[in-house]
Amino acid sequence: MRRETMSAPSAEPLRVLPSSGRAAMDVVFLVNGEPEGAAAERARQFAARLGPPYRGLVLYRGRRRARATFRFLWALSRWRPRLVYVMDMAASGVVAAIAYKIMTRARVVVDTGDVISALARTLGRGWMGQRLTELLERLSLRCADLLIVRGHGHQEWLTRCGFTRVEVIPDGVDTRVFRPISVETLRRRWNVEGKLVVGVVGSLHWSPRVGFCYGWELIEALARAREAPLVGVIVGDGSGLPRLKERARAAGIADRVHFVGRVPLEQLPAYINLMDVCLSTQTNDLVGRVRTTGKLPLYLACGRFVLASRVGEAARLLPEEMLLSYESLDQYVEALAERLRWLVRHPEVLALGRANVALARRHFDYDVLTRRLRSILERMLTEG
DSSP states (O other), X not given: OOOOOOSSXXXXXXXXXXXXXXXXXXXXXXXXXXXTSHHHHHHHHHHHHHOTTOOEEEEXXXXXXXXXXXXXXXXXXXXXXXXXXXXXXXXXXXXXXXXXXXXXXXXXXXXXXXXXXXXHHHTTOOHHHHHHHHHHHHHHHHHOSEEEESSHXXXXXXXXXXXXXXXXXXXXXXXXXXXXXXXXXXXXXXXXXXXXXXXXXXXXXXXXXXXXXXXXXXXXXXHHTTTSOXXXXXXXXXXXXXXXXXXXXXXXXXXXXXXXXXXXGGGHHHHHHHOSEEEEOOOSSHHHHTOOOTHHHHHHHTTOEEEEESXXXXXXXXXXXXXXXXXXXXXXXXXXXXXXXXXXXXXXXXXXXXXXXXHHHHHTBHHHHHHHHXXXXXXXXXXX
């Protein structure tokens, strides 16, 4: 496997090339993001596992969004794929793929984990931003030969809207990398021995409209259950990080919340295993109901006990002990605090997390997901 950057127009794109004798690519993955992101990891996992007779190529948008569409289109013209797989519904990849389809009649797949128009409204984007996002969504739904979504709720919503060319391939995990491991040294380093560690991993992007980002519910729950031996661990960064730190200080629990920041992928399994309880909070609306969320499979593969809102794929898969109703953020935080108090009194319940490893292997392992994807690609390329 050879890797090269796509940081400059003259540089050759990063490649993931399983062996094959074909001159042209069968599949090119266009990643609307940087090589370090979750979308890039999903594309690499698929490309590396497809195997013969498929040849896969992974291209990244990178930071220069304005030029990315033209660079993508240039690369597609060079590699001549029969199918373009767009990872995440964003303008650079979608526009390039559709333009290439018009020129060559190649097939186009768009893989998305969100209803992006609803997400834009939740994030509080301006009027113009919302209209452009809606236009991009309509273009993707109309022009893609197939939509791949991450949750069954998303498929059901699209079906109600009249779109039937939809398949579900949820967010995935490499269960050889994410697995239960001993982290006693890490527990000593962060001084959390003898305490119930409650954690969250995610992009800490602040939503002005909702007044929320990942980690907010953890801090509020710790503030309400301050009498319990609980400590919080928040892994990730983003615009919400300063707000989370300020809220922890204002609530008087700054010494009980560890802000780890962003960690490399190879270190993430250890930090997840540091957590006795992992939080997976989604709002009970369209944005939340369509999601798996990329972190839930990671939590499950590490055998962690998960507390999740009864929304999306979590509601379909997790036992009742791991689910909390979400009616409002305040109600949810109160329920979360009470459940954490209960877990402190009944730590034996945390052993239920061990069964999550089998759940991850059955539903989210990349080997399982790639077999499903290979079947879809075979059908599409045969039809094409």
